[in-house]
Amino acid sequence: MFQFFKNPSFDVVAKRRYAFILSLVIILAGVVSLFVQGLNYGVDFSGGAKLQIEFKNSISAEELRSLFSESGLGHAEIKSSGVNEYMITISADESDESDELLNTALAGVEYEVLQIDKVGPKMGVEMRNNSISAVAIALLLILVYITVRFEFKFAIGAVVALLHDVLVTVAIFSFFQWEFSLPVLAAFLTIVGYSLNDTIVVYDRIRENIKIHKGKALKDVINLSVNQSLSRTVITSLTTFLVVFILAIFGGQVLFGFSIAMVVGIIVGTYSSMFIAAPVLVMWENYFKDKEDKKKKK
Amino acid sequence: MNMEVQSRMSKKLIWRYLLIVVLLAWAVYSLMPTLKFERLTDAQKTELEEEGKLIDLESRIIKRGLDLQGGMHLVLEVNVPDFVKKIAQHQSKAYYDLIEKVDAQYAETPEVDYLNLLLATANSDSIRLSRYFPTSERKTDNKAVIANLQKESEHAVIRAEEIIRNRVDQFGVSEPVIQLVGNKRIIVELAGIDDPQRAKDIIHNTALLEFVLLKDADYTQDVISRIDAAVKRINPDEIALADTAVVSNITSKDAEISVSELLGIDETGMTSADSSVLVDQNLAADKPFSALLRNLGWDIGVPEENYRVVNKILNDSEVKRILPNDLRILFSAHTKAYDSQDGGKVNFYTLYFVNREAGMTGEAVKEAKAELGSVSSEQMGQPIVNVRMNAEGTRTWARLTGANVEKRLAIVLDNKVQMAPRISSKIPNGRTVVEGFASLAEAQDIEIVLKAGALPAPIDIIEERTVGASLGADSIERGVRSMLIGLFLVAIFIIIYYRGAGVIAISTLVLNIFFVLAILASLRATLTLPGIAGLVLTMGMAVDANVLIFERIREEYLKGKTIRSAVDNGYSRAFITIFDANLTTLITALVLWQYGSGPIRGFAVTLFWGIVFNFVSGYFISRTIFTSFTYGKKPLKKLSI
Numbered sequence: 001m002f003q004f005f006k007n008p009s010f011d012v013v014a015k016r017r018y019a020f021i022l023s024l025v026i027i028l029a030g031v032v033s034l035f036v037q038g039l040n041y042g043v044d045f046s047g048g049a050k051l052q053i054e055f056k057n058s059i060s061a062e063e064l065r066s067l068f069s070e071s072g073l074g075h076a077e078i079k080s081s082g083v084n085e086y087m088i089t090i091s092a093d094e095s096d097e098s099d100e101l102l103n104t105a106l107a108g109v110e111y112e113v114l115q116i117d118k119v120g121p122k123m124g125v126e127m128r129n130n131s132i133s134a135v136a137i138a139l140l141l142i143l144v145y146i147t148v149r150f151e152f153k154f155a156i157g158a159v160v161a162l163l164h165d166v167l168v169t170v171a172i173f174s175f176f177q178w179e180f181s182l183p184v185l186a187a188f189l190t191i192v193g194y195s196l197n198d199t200i201v202v203y204d205r206i207r208e209n210i211k212i213h214k215g216k217a218l219k220d221v222i223n224l225s226v227n228q229s230l231s232r233t234v235i236t237s238l239t240t241f242l243v244v245f246i247l248a249i250f251g252g253q254v255l256f257g258f259s260i261a262m263v264v265g266i267i268v269g270t271y272s273s274m275f276i277a278a279p280v281l282v283m284w285e286n287y288f289k290d291k292e293d294k295k296k297k298k
Numbered sequence: 299m300n301m302e303v304q305s306r307m308s309k310k311l312i313w314r315y316l317l318i319v320v321l322l323a324w325a326v327y328s329l330m331p332t333l334k335f336e337r338l339t340d341a342q343k344t345e346l347e348e349e350g351k352l353i354d355l356e357s358r359i360i361k362r363g364l365d366l367q368g369g370m371h372l373v374l375e376v377n378v379p380d381f382v383k384k385i386a387q388h389q390s391k392a393y394y395d396l397i398e399k400v401d402a403q404y405a406e407t408p409e410v411d412y413l414n415l416l417l418a419t420a421n422s423d424s425i426r427l428s429r430y431f432p433t434s435e436r437k438t439d440n441k442a443v444i445a446n447l448q449k450e451s452e453h454a455v456i457r458a459e460e461i462i463r464n465r466v467d468q469f470g471v472s473e474p475v476i477q478l479v480g481n482k483r484i485i486v487e488l489a490g491i492d493d494p495q496r497a498k499d500i501i502h503n504t505a506l507l508e509f510v511l512l513k514d515a516d517y518t519q520d521v522i523s524r525i526d527a528a529v530k531r532i533n534p535d536e537i538a539l540a541d542t543a544v545v546s547n548i549t550s551k552d553a554e555i556s557v558s559e560l561l562g563i564d565e566t567g568m569t570s571a572d573s574s575v576l577v578d579q580n581l582a583a584d585k586p587f588s589a590l591l592r593n594l595g596w597d598i599g600v601p602e603e604n605y606r607v608v609n610k611i612l613n614d615s616e617v618k619r620i621l622p623n624d625l626r627i628l629f630s631a632h633t634k635a636y637d638s639q640d641g642g643k644v645n646f647y648t649l650y651f652v653n654r655e656a657g658m659t660g661e662a663v664k665e666a667k668a669e670l671g672s673v674s675s676e677q678m679g680q681p682i683v684n685v686r687m688n689a690e691g692t693r694t695w696a697r698l699t700g701a702n703v704e705k706r707l708a709i710v711l712d713n714k715v716q717m718a719p720r721i722s723s724k725i726p727n728g729r730t731v732v733e734g735f736a737s738l739a740e741a742q743d744i745e746i747v748l749k750a751g752a753l754p755a756p757i758d759i760i761e762e763r764t765v766g767a768s769l770g771a772d773s774i775e776r777g778v779r780s781m782l783i784g785l786f787l788v789a790i791f792i793i794i795y796y797r798g799a800g801v802i803a804i805s806t807l808v809l810n811i812f813f814v815l816a817i818l819a820s821l822r823a824t825l826t827l828p829g830i831a832g833l834v835l836t837m838g839m840a841v842d843a844n845v846l847i848f849e850r851i852r853e854e855y856l857k858g859k860t861i862r863s864a865v866d867n868g869y870s871r872a873f874i875t876i877f878d879a880n881l882t883t884l885i886t887a888l889v890l891w892q893y894g895s896g897p898i899r900g901f902a903v904t905l906f907w908g909i910v911f912n913f914v915s916g917y918f919i920s921r922t923i924f925t926s927f928t929y930g931k932k933p934l935k936k937l938s939i
Binding site: 002003052099103112113114115116117118119120121122123125126129130131133134137138141142145146149182183185186189190192193194196197198200201204205228229231232235236238239240242243244246247249250251252254255258259262 | 365373408409494495498758759760761762763764765766768769772773776777779780783784787788791792794795796797827828831834835837838839841842845846849852853874875878879880881882883885886887889890892893894898901902905
């Protein structure tokens with residue numbers, strides 16, 4: 001039998017402080033980054049136009065830029081995306097007339113438009129609002145589901161872990177200024193589902209072990225459960241990581257945002273279900289035990 | 299005893315295998331058309347099309363989303379502010395003030411409903427809206443007026459949908475999707491089009507054809523002088539600031555300007571423009587608006603580079619206020635080149651001063667035909683549209699032309715003047731020729747929109763997603779390649795780690811994808827690029843189910859249980875975990891489906907079915923196969939896991 005871990009016994013609960021500190025540092029850095037440079041919203045959310053254009057003959061970014069600024073598209077962002085291929089982003093203020101302006105700018109140049117994504121500013125605001133409510137509704141439904149299937153304290157732990165995942169991923173996206181688009185949002189929601197998947201597997205073990213090992217301290221039950229589900233967590237994460245990593249490499253420009261969000265999310269999600277979701281249960285328990293103890297003393 | 303358990307189990311297994319065979323048969327049946335279609339050559343496709351069988355086959359294959367086959371997805375919305383302005387009557391200073399205020403607020407908060415904003419502003423300024431928007435109903439309070447406007451704009455959307463459908467049908471796109479969403483949006487999806495720009499124009503141009511009389515020269519001159527005065531009054535920098543590029547252009551050419559050309563409209567003037575372009579400094583100070591215009595014989599010319607500034611001045615609220623209510627100022631649809639004195643060419647737009655009220659509109663059009671002007675005619679070789687009017691139109695046309703002989707009449711399409719000929723005599727037969735097109739293709743497009751009718755309200759494209767066919771094909775290739783590489787690597791890893799059990803896991807994983815594709819085909823669902831990503835993710839989830847089970851079996855086995863009970867226990871214990879874990883992802887998929895648009899929905903759909911079939915293949919089929927080994931006639935001596 002080929003095994004990664006033979007009878008692992010990591011004391012996850014005792015080491016929770018390190019995990020909390022690490023997560024807090026990343027999230028705080030993310031918050032600072034959010035305030036300083038914000039999120040790099042794609043046209044889906046900010047409005048504007050994004051065009052992928054392939055030119056028949058070779059043309060440099062500088063040549064393109066001068067063609068654009070001559071015809072009133074001076075603020076267009078031009079990025080190379082392949083051989084004679086450019087990704088051009090036009091902000092919402094200029095995108096209204098972008099069709100005409102682009103025609104004048106590129107008159108006499110042979111090109112093929114591979115892709116256009118154009119979103120009106122009003123639509124952008126709407127999509128942002130819709131997305132926020134989508135994430136909120138998903139989280140709420142999950143909270144309800146776990147409360148029904150487990151106990152409320154498990155639900156709290158799961159949602160803390162989920163918020164943690166979303167915050168850390170947003171932090172990383174803000175930090176590296178990766179574009180935040182609709183597919184990335186879909187990836188975020190998938191991460192929420194996925195990380196929960198991990199969390200539930202661990203919780204499931206905890207629930208089972210509480211029944212088997214009555215009288216054992218919660219802290220020990222949690223450690224036991226995390227260790228028992230450790231190989232499964234690692235193997236699953238590894239395989240899922242493998243497929244989305246392949247997608248990030250071979251999936252092309254369109255799926256890159258989605259895949260990279262998934263790659264980050266899987267790492268964060270796996271970490272949080274072991275080092276955040278489970279220990280939060282202990283903290284919750286300790287907190288209420290302390291209160292009860294104090295009451296008894298009075 | 300042991301034999302009895304075994305025979306009971308094998309009965310159970312027979313039923314299970316039967317179910318699996320049924321499922322497999324269904325999947326193969328669902329996927330057959332797709333496989334058949336993919337293997338067809340173009341020649342075979344045309345053959346089938348002639349037999350009329352292609353449409354039937356196409357309806358049973360997995361539909362590819364626009365992002366995979368190339369195409370255009372548009373979200374159109376009625377431009378409510380423009381619609382309101384279009385139907386407003388008795389426009390006065392108070393009306394302009396009100397609209398200006400509302401527009402300013404709307405520009406800052408575009409997500410607020412425009413009509414509500416109008417209501418609130420009118421109420422706070424105690425303006426009676428019924429003055430500008432008369433209703434046929436008895437109630438005339440502002441609320442009732444707004445409710446009526448709301449109703450009218452909703453009607454406009456419904457009519458717009460019909461008209462767009464007509465236009466798209468005539469444009470000739472296969473299987474277009476045209477769909478009303480809510481009460482002010484229309485979604486249009488066109489697959490595999492070559493010229494997206496042209497399709498967009500046909501869909502969203504209002505195509506309002508109007509026949510409007512021109513104002514006479516004295517009147518026009520008077521208005522220009524008034525605009526001059528108004529521009530001088532308001533801070534000229536205000537206009538300049540927004541358009542620095544063009545203004546610096548003007549100043550740089552200041553010295554070349556002579557005064558005489560800019561004095562008024564000279565009807566006896568020259569036939570070609572002379573060289574010196576733009577503005578004299580003295581005139582610019584005194585008559586800043588005239589200084590931007592040029593005299594082109596019968597017409598007022600606007601040099602191409604002045605277009606933006608002139609347009610800006612004409613749309614300035616101060617300027618609008620001093621314009622007479624019955625006047626519209628329109629540009630020509632295209633520029634025309636004139637010889638300049640130094641031998642070069644200068645491009646000019648023409649500026650027309652016309653009646654606000656149209657003498658006649660495109661509703662009168664019965665037939666339209668685009669062609670090249672015949673040899674004997676004035677428009678020889680030029681693209682033209684021959685228009686024939688209906689009975690009522692013919693009468694109006696005869697009256698209009700008869701009463702205004704020797705006057706000029708502008709033929710206006712979407713507020714741009716195509717041509718402005720002088721009426722030579724009464725036209726009794728209800729025919730006319732529209733010229734002024736850049737190409738025959740443009741004339742043909744106008745033919746389409748004239749035949750389908752004008753949109754009842756201005757329509758904006760608020761979202762556009764266009765994917766070229768080549769990128770679509772590229773995306774499929776990349777998606778499929780990623781999936782195969784992913785599958786290969788996962789298979790190697792899982793089989794090394796779990797050996798024989800790993801082989802079962804990978805087979806059920808492949809089955810899972812197979813089932814998802816089959817359900818997509820039988821539900822006529824659309825496969826998008828994010829949908830392929832969903833399939834890839836499904837692979838990850840399917841592996842997870844097997845890993846959970848195998849880890850449990852190992853645990854039980856290491857505790858010293860028999861192979862048979864280890865396997866049974868492993869499966870039943872892991873079930874609850876798989877159920878809980880997958881159900882939360884199912885919730886996510888449903889939320890995504892509800893809130894997502896287009897491609898994202900494609901992701902939600904494959905994720906959803908991926909999870910559903912995960913229970914079928916990752917759990918049920920995998921368990922059946924595994925159990926048939928453990929309960930087989932020759933029981934396993936060693937667990938290959």
